[in-house]
Structures are given as structure tokens and as C-alpha cells.
Amino acid sequence: MINNKKTISKVNKFDLSDNNVIIHQGELNLSVLRSYDLTPIKEYVDIPYLQDIKVNDDLTVLVSSEDGDFEILDKNYEKIDFDKEETSSFTGTIYSSCLSVYIYDLDKLEQISGLFDVNDKQVRWMNDLVYSPMCFDEYAIGINGHLIRCLDSKNGKLVWEFDISILKSYTDKWGSSKSCEVVKIIGEYDNIVWMSLTNQYLLAFDKSTGTVKHKLREIESFKCNWSLSAIPDPYGMIINSFKGKIIGFMFEFYWEINCSTGEIELTDLTDQFKDAEIRCTRPDFAYDGKLIYFLQDTPGKIGVFDTDNKELVYQYRFEEMYNRELMPIEIKYYNNNLYVLDS
Amino acid sequence: MGNQNLNVQDGLTHMLDKVRNYGKGQIDQFEGRIADGLADADDILNVCDGCLFDVKLINGTLIEFKSYSLTTIQKISTSQGAAFQKQFKQYLQSATDNNSFKYVFNLNKISDVSLIKIEFQKFIGANADEIFRLNPGLFNNAKIKIPNGKALKAMADQNKLIDNVFFDFINLE
Numbered sequence: 090m091i092n093n094k095k096t097i098s099k100v101n102k103f104d105l106s107d108n109n110v111i112i113h114q115g116e117l118n119l120s121v122l123r124s125y126d127l128t129p130i131k132e133y134v135d136i137p138y139l140q141d142i143k144v145n146d147d148l149t150v151l152v153s154s155e156d157g158d159f160e161i162l163d164k165n166y167e168k169i170d171f172d173k174e175e176t177s178s179f180t181g182t183i184y185s186s187c188l189s190v191y192i193y194d195l196d197k198l199e200q201i202s203g204l205f206d207v208n209d210k211q212v213r214w215m216n217d218l219v220y221s222p223m224c225f226d227e228y229a230i231g232i233n234g235h236l237i238r239c240l241d242s243k244n245g246k247l248v249w250e251f252d253i254s255i256l257k258s259y260t261d262k263w264g265s266s267k268s269c270e271v272v273k274i275i276g277e278y279d280n281i282v283w284m285s286l287t288n289q290y291l292l293a294f295d296k297s298t299g300t301v302k303h304k305l306r307e308i309e310s311f312k313c314n315w316s317l318s319a320i321p322d323p324y325g326m327i328i329n330s331f332k333g334k335i336i337g338f339m340f341e342f343y344w345e346i347n348c349s350t351g352e353i354e355l356t357d358l359t360d361q362f363k364d365a366e367i368r369c370t371r372p373d374f375a376y377d378g379k380l381i382y383f384l385q386d387t388p389g390k391i392g393v394f395d396t397d398n399k400e401l402v403y404q405y406r407f408e409e410m411y412n413r414e415l416m417p418i419e420i421k422y423y424n425n426n427l428y429v430l431d432s
Numbered sequence: 433m434g435n436q437n438l439n440v441q442d443g444l445t446h447m448l449d450k451v452r453n454y455g456k457g458q459i460d461q462f463e464g465r466i467a468d469g470l471a472d473a474d475d476i477l478n479v480c481d482g483c484l485f486d487v488k489l490i491n492g493t494l495i496e497f498k499s500y501s502l503t504t505i506q507k508i509s510t511s512q513g514a515a516f517q518k519q520f521k522q523y524l525q526s527a528t529d530n531n532s533f534k535y536v537f538n539l540n541k542i543s544d545v546s547l548i549k550i551e552f553q554k555f556i557g558a559n560a561d562e563i564f565r566l567n568p569g570l571f572n573n574a575k576i577k578i579p580n581g582k583a584l585k586a587m588a589d590q591n592k593l594i595d596n597v598f599f600d601f602i603n604l605e
Contacts, residue, residue: 193579195586200579220574232574270575272529315457315490324528340492368460370492372528386526387461387488418526432526 091391091405091427095127100430105423121166124423131166161207171210187224187242189231190215204229204242214245225277228296232271237284237292239299249299256290272323278330278348285323291335291346303351308344311355320344320353324372331378336396338374338381343399356399365401367392375422382422384429389415391427407431446499446538447486450605454489461488485523485533492532494523499538505548509555517555525566530576530601537604545604549594552602557588571598 103112110122121131161169186207192215193200203215204224219231219238229242235254240247258268269288276283281303282296293303311318325339328348335346341362344355362368367390369383376382380402381394389407394400407415419430451459485494496519508516523533537548556563561581564571571578576598578584587593 191579193583195582198583198587198590198592200577200583220577221572315455340490387485416526432522 091393091403094426096410097127103419103421103428103430105421105428110428124426161210169210187213187229189221189223191221202231203245213243216240216245218245218247223274225282225296230274230282230294230296235268235270237271237294239294239296248297251292251294251299251301253286253292256286256288258288273326275326275335276328278328278333281348283326283328283335283348285320285326287323289317289319289323291320291323291326293348293351305346305351305353308353308355311342311357313357313359321355322372325369325374327374327376329376329378336376336381338383338394339369339372341368343381343394343396345396358394358399358401361401365392365404367401367404371418371420373419375420375427377422382420382427384417384420386416386418387414389417389431391417391420391429443497443499446536446540447497450497450536451487458489458491459487460490460492462486492528494526494533496523496533496535497538498535499541501541502547505537505542505551508551509558513555517559520555521563521566524563524570527567527570529573530570530598533601535602537602539604542604545602546594548602548604549599552599553588553591553593556593557585560585560588 097112100112103110105111105124110124110127112120112122120129120133122129161171163169188205188207189202190205190212191200191202199217200220201215201217202220202222204213204222205211206213217233218240219229219233222229222231222240222242224242227242228248229240229245231238231240235252237251237253238247239249253269253271256269269286269290272285272287274282274284275291277296280296281293283291283293283303285291289306291303291305292301293305294300295302306319308318308320311321313321320337321342321344322337322339326335326337326346328334329336332345333348335348337344337346341358342355343358344353346353367385369392370386371384374381374383376396379395379397381396383392383394384390385392391405391407392401393403395402407417409415416432417429418432421428486497487495489495507513508520527533537545542548561584564578564581564584568580570576571584572580576596578587578596578598584593587596593599
């Protein structure tokens with residue numbers, strides 16, 4: 090059963106930490122709320138508009154502003170002082186206590202990227218080899234045009250690269266032939282980094298050598314009159330490290346990929362979802378290891394899918410608010426609570 | 433068409449003409465309120481308030497049909513384009529990437545897509561910070577490489593945004 094416990098208006102961004110929800114609301118206000126009842130426990134009025142909010146493993150909160158710098162807050166959400174002049178801003182997810190940072194040249198319209206060490210509070214390195222690298226322990230992996238590049242996360246030196254232009258081009262949704270591009274670096278399992286491409290390929294690299302461990306695309310048993318017999322969506326995938334599987338969910342399809350063998354098991358839920366009048370239309374679902382909480386944008390719904398029994402177990406329909414249909418765009422799950430951001 | 437307004441008829445004709453090209457089973461939804469107003473006619477003052485899209489394909493892609501003349505297009509960045517701007521911002525905010533929505537303009541009314549892109553660029557450049565904030569991930573990715581509002585404004589000011597793949601969502605058919 091899903092009950093709407095509380096609604097907060099004008100929220101631009103939010104993220105979850107251990108016991109709290111951090112929201113950016115309106116133009117200037119950043120607030121930390123208790124997760125179970127969304128009661129404010131700390132508010133800031135002096136942090137300018139935030140591009141993004143991220144929370145890393147040791148609960149340090151990291152915040153970027155569009156003026157180019159970022160704030161690091163300690164476990165008590167107090168600001169930590171450090172020299173911010175070396176970089177412009179952070180751009181991506183926090184991995185292994187590193188931030189992707191960059192300097193952007195507004196005249197040349199170019200940027201260089203690098204890694205900022207959260208523990209040392211300083212930039213490790215910056216160069217033009219990759220855009221917004223993601224750090225996987227001793228390796229930083231990113232994209233530069235048609236090249237997937239892996240750099241040494243300590244010094245930024247090139248370790249290996251893979252040219253995806255050798256893969257066949259694809260026809261986009263509008264019938265145009267295009268070279269393939271990396272859509273998403275899904276994550277790492279057992280030293281193998283997985284990424285999805287626009288041409289529905291899924292590539293898995295040994296992160297230390299660049300050896301391609303898996304190159305997946307077709308699912309022969311999958312027949313659909315509007316989609317290729319291939320991985321249904323490049324965005325809707327996460328890694329479940331406990332199961333050693335990639336969990337994929339989008340539209341009316343659920344699929345699991347064994348990270349060791351590359352075996353794909355797809356469940357077509359078309360009939361079941363058609364009867365229930367629901368589809369998953371946003372790829373960023375929430376997952377608790379058993380249940381998937383997904384969104385349908387119009388009409389706005391939350392669906393709950395049991396991955397063990399392969400069945401829809403519940404759905405919640407948003408009521409109209411402010412005389413308009415609600416269009417949910419983001420969902421997160423923490424400790425029996427769902428947090429949904431509406432457009 | 434019960435609505436006798438010529439702009440409405442023109443907009444609907446454009447949409448229906450293009451929708452015919454989509455294959456069987458490709459269309460998931462039509463926006464229910466589209467026929468109620470002047471949503472996609474040559475009138476940017478009365479873009480259907482609350483309409484989320486014209487057509488939604490089964491793969492989740494949203495399509496917005498605009499049968500605008502060049503004169504109308506040139507108003508989208510002005511105060512007369514407020515309803516158009518509001519609708520465009522909704523598309524940006526809800527998009528997964530710049531291929532997840534598509535604006536289709538009428539080839540019978542405008543011959544050069546760059547004329548449309550210039551007007552979008554003008555609007556985005558004048559409102560770069562606000563537009564970037566709507567959905568940073570839409571701009572800040574390995575394909576589009578625009579990391580913040582200042583960079584977005586700089587690209588627009590230098591007339592470079594029209595060459596960026598971000599504008600792939602603008603089509604002339």
C-alpha cells in the first residue's frame with residue numbers, strides 16, 4: 090500500500106542520505122529533512138542555486154553551484170573549508186571518494202576534466218583525455234568522442250582505450266543512420282565495468298586491461314512488433330552486486346543479465362501490464378533487491394513489480410493537483426519510504 | 433474537424449499527415465486535450481495550457497507538432513511566446529535525453545531548419561541559466577558536453593549552439 094504522506098512544493102532537486110532527505114527548494118534554499126516525516130532539521134539560505142546534490146558512502150554531502158565551485162558538508166551538514174580555486178565545478182557521481190571536476194573555457198567552448206580527492210580536499214589531476222570520468226578505485230573511465238578511455242585515477246595517465254566506431258552504426262528513432270555512442274556507464278561488478286550504447290549493445294570491459302569480456306545485444310527469444318529482438322532500453326539498467334546481475338526494467342519488459350556468463354533472461358510482461366493499464370516510462374526506477382518501484386509519466390502512476398515472482402503487485406495513481414495532471418519524473422526508495430519528484 | 437478555426441485545422445492536418453507515417457503499433461497515446469485549443473496551430477499565444485505532448489510513441493518518445501510560419505517562429509523568444517516557452521520548458525524538464533522528444537515543424541511553411549534553430553538558440557541564450565537548471569543531465573553528458581548555464585549561454589552567444597547535437601530534437605518534415 091502506498092499512501093501520500095507529505096507533499097513539498099517547488100522542489101528542484103533532492104537526494105537521500107542515511108536518515109535524511111536533502112532538498113533544494115525554490116531559488117536559494119537548501120534543506121535537510123528527516124526522512125520519515127520530512128521535517129526540516131537544518132536549512133541554508135546562503136548557498137546559490139545548486140546543479141546537483143550527491144551523497145557519498147560516508148555521508149559527506151557534496152553540492153555544486155552554477156558559479157563553478159562546490160561545497161562539501163560534513164556529517165553534521167557543516168561546511169568544510171578547502172581551496173576551490175583549482176577547479177570550476179564537479180560534474181558527476183561520487184566514486185571512491187572522488188569527484189569528477191572540470192574547468193570550462195568560455196571563449197574556446199572547451200573543457201578539461203579531472204578528479205578531485207574528497208579526502209585530501211585537492212585536485213589529483215586534470216587533462217583533456219576524457220569527459221567527466223567515473224572513478225572505479227584505481228581506474229577512472231570516461232568517454233572522449235568515439236573513444237572509451239580508462240585512466241589511472243591517481244595520475245590521469247592513459248591505461249587503455251577502446252574505439253567504439255568499429256561497432257556498426259545504428260538507425261535512430263527517426264530513420265537516420267548514426268554512429269554508436271555510449272549512453273550510460275552502468276557500473277562495476279567483479280572488476281568488470283558495464284556500459285550501454287545507443288545501438289543497443291552492452292559492453293563489459295576488464296577495467297584493468299580493457300579486454301572486452303562481454304558484447305551483448307540480441308535476445309533471440311524476445312519478439313516484439315515495435316522493438317528489435319535486443320536489449321529493450323539502454324538507460325533502464327542497474328547492477329545488483331549481491332546477485333551478480335544487471336537488473337533491467339523498462340516499458341513492459343524485465344530482464345536480468347548474469348554478469349559472469351552474460352546470459353540474458355527477459356520476461357515480457359505485455360499482457361499483464363496491458364490488463365493493469367500501466368507501463369514503466371521512466372528508466373530510473375528504484376530497487377530494494379526484490380521489488381522495483383517504477384513510474385509511468387502519463388497518467389502519473391507508481392508501479393511496484395516483484396522481481397522474484399515476475400508480477401505487478403501494486404500500483405498507485407496520482408491525483409490531479411493544482412488543476413493539472415501530475416507527471417512524476419524521479420523516484421527514490423529508502424527505508425520503506427518512496428520519494429517522488431513531480432515535473 | 434468540427435473546429436472551424438483555420439489555424440486549428442492547419443495544425444491538425446500537419447499532425448495527422450505525419451502521424452500516418454508511423455508504423456502499426458508505434459503510437460501509444462495522443463494528448464487528449466489537443467483538439468480543445470489552438471495548441472499547434474500558427475498561434476503561439478494559445479499553446480494548449482497543461483498539454484504535455486501531442487503524440488507519445490510506444491518507445492516513450494514525445495512528439496510536438498508545430499505548423500508555424502517563419503513570422504511566428506520569430507516570436508518564440510519574445511513575450512508573445514510565453515505559452516510556447518512554458519511548454520518547451522516542460523519538455524526539457526521531463527526528457528531523458530534529447531532524443532526522447534521531438535519537435536516537428538511544417539516543411540510546407542519553412543524551408544530551412546536552421547532558421548528555426550536560430551530562434552531556439554536566441555531563446556535559450558537569453559534564458560540559459562534557467563533552462564540549464566531544468567534538467568542539467570540533458571546538457572551535461574558525453575554527447576552534448578555543456579556543463580553549466582554559463583557554457584550554454586556562451587555557446588548561444590557565439591552562435592555555436594545551432595551546430596550542437598542538442599538540437600537534434602528540432603525537425604522539419
